[in-house]
Amino acid sequence: MLVVHPSSTCDVCLDPYSWATPENTPHAIACGHIFCRSCLHLILEQRCPLCRKAFQEDRIKKLHVDQCNAPNDEHQNRDREYLSQVSLCFPEDTSDEQVNGVVGEVHQWLATRSDDSCMTLKALRAAVEGLHKYKLLIVENLRDKNMIRKHVRAVHELREDNRALRAVENAAVLKCTELTEQLEKMEQDCAALRSERARYHAELTRLKHLSNPLPPPPRQIHLERAASLTAPSSQSTWTTPAAVPSYLIYTQRPDGSYMQGPIAPEPETAPVLREDETQIRSPHR
Ligand SMILES: [Zn+2]
Ligand SMILES: [Zn+2]
Incomplete structure (x- = not known):
């Protein structure tokens, strides 16, 4: 089916074709050009205004075409107005209140529209959807940035901890070295003491084997028994x-x-x- 767009006009009178009156409906002549019926009747020379070919008035054909149900200019103007409002919401510094207000208004407007053939309506729908996705991406971007900042802080803290642990490790290594040196010195002292003890032991063995010039020590007795022994003449008991x-x-x-x-x-x-x-x-x- 052939349809006539609402913006189509007669090339002579420049009026839009209309089906309200038969005079403004589109009519074709022999050359194939189309004009409104009133203009074709007013042409005196019987020649096509565009290609100058002759035509006969009795052979003017009425075209059986349908009127396009595309939105009228008022709707398109509102579509364009909303489109410009949506486009103004894309900058990042646009407040959420402004964005939500425009989006809500556009959604209400789109709910009243059902014609998908209108280009401005398609553009408006695409723009609102794009704005919604764009704002979601901005929120995700902000969240990712916060997450990255958090991770950067964590990495910084880990580096600080790592630095502190290295300092502790270095101090521990120094202390370990110091203790090892002390241990080696103590082992040397211990070896010296052992050799000294061996020398004393050898000396003691040598002294033990020396002959004692004194008579062997007397047998030990208790003082109570001493009283029973024969005492010297001056004192016999103690x-x-x-x-x-x-x-x-x-x-x-x-x-x-x-x-x-x-x-x-x-x-x-x-x-x-x-x-x-x-x-x-x-x-x-
Ligand atoms: Zn006309
Ligand atoms: Zn023509």
Whole structure:
């Protein structure tokens, strides 16, 4: 089916074709050009205004075409107006209130429109959809930027932690080196002490095998038994260790040999005798 766009006009009178009156409907002549019927009737020369070919009035053909249901100019003007408003919402600094207001208004307008053949309507629909996607992308972009900033901060903190850990590690390595050196020194001291101990041990063995010039030490007896032994003529019994005459006391020297009497007899008080240090020799043994 052939349709006539609402913007189509007669090339003579420049009026849009109209189906309201038969005079303004499109009519074709022999050359194929189309004009409104009133203009063809008014042409005196019977020649086509465009190609100058002759035509006969009785052979003018009425065209059976349909009128396009495209939106009228008012609708298109509103489409263009909304299109410009939508285009003004694309900058990033446009407030959400402004965007939501325009989008809501356009959606209300689009709900009243059902003609998909109108180019301005298609452009308006595409622009609103594009604006919606663009605003979503801006929100996602903002969220991604925040996420990136957060990750950058985390990386920065990790670097700081890593730096601190390296400082601790270096200090620990230094301390470990210091302790290792101390350990080596202590091991050297220990080896020296061991050799010294071996030397003392050898000296002690040598001294043990030396012949003791003193007579063998007397057998140890208890002081209680000493009273039963034969005492010297002047004193036959000793009831306390302090009463034992010094010439009967044998004291062990630090080198193991024995000497007669206490090492350092006290002038006022008698030496305190211990049972394991005091040897009492019977004068008759
Ligand atoms: Zn005309
Ligand atoms: Zn013509």
